[in-house]
Amino acid sequence: MNTDNHIINALIKNGRASYADIAREIGVSRAYVRQRVQKLVDEGMIEQFTAVINPNKLGKSLSAFLDVKVSPQGIEEIANELANCPEVVSLYIMSDMKSLHIHTLTNDIDALDKFSQEHLFSREHIIDVDCKTLLKRVKNRRGGPRL
Structure with a gap:
C-alpha cells in the first residue's frame, strides 16, 4: 500500500489523528505527512474532514x-427541493433518470409520515414511493457522515 493510502486510511479511522501520530505509524516524518495531506486536499482527494455522528x-x-419514481421533467426540481429537507441525509438521482434514492433520518414513524405527507404524497411529478425502514445496520461507510 502506498504512503498516501496509509495516510488516508489513518484519517478515515481517526480524522483528528495528528501528523506526528500518522508519521510514526507509517515510518515517515511529520512534515512529510503534513505536506502529503495538503496535497491530497489540494487535489480534491480529501474533500473535507468531518465527524461521524x-x-x-x-x-x-x-x-x-x-x-421515489418521478416524471423525468420534474426530477431535478424535486431532487433539489428534497435535498434541502433536514430529514434527508443523502439523495441520489439514479441512472434511469426517473428514480430518486433517498435516505432519511427521523425521530420516529410519525415524523417519517409527516415528512412523506408534506414532501412526497400528492406532489406533482411524483409517481410512486417505495419506503423501507432500517432493521439492523451490518456495515456502514466509514470516513463519511452516518447521518
Missing part, C-alpha cells in the same frame, strides 16, 4: 430508505 444520540432513531 451517532444518530440515535440525537434522537434520530428511524432510518428509512425511499425509492
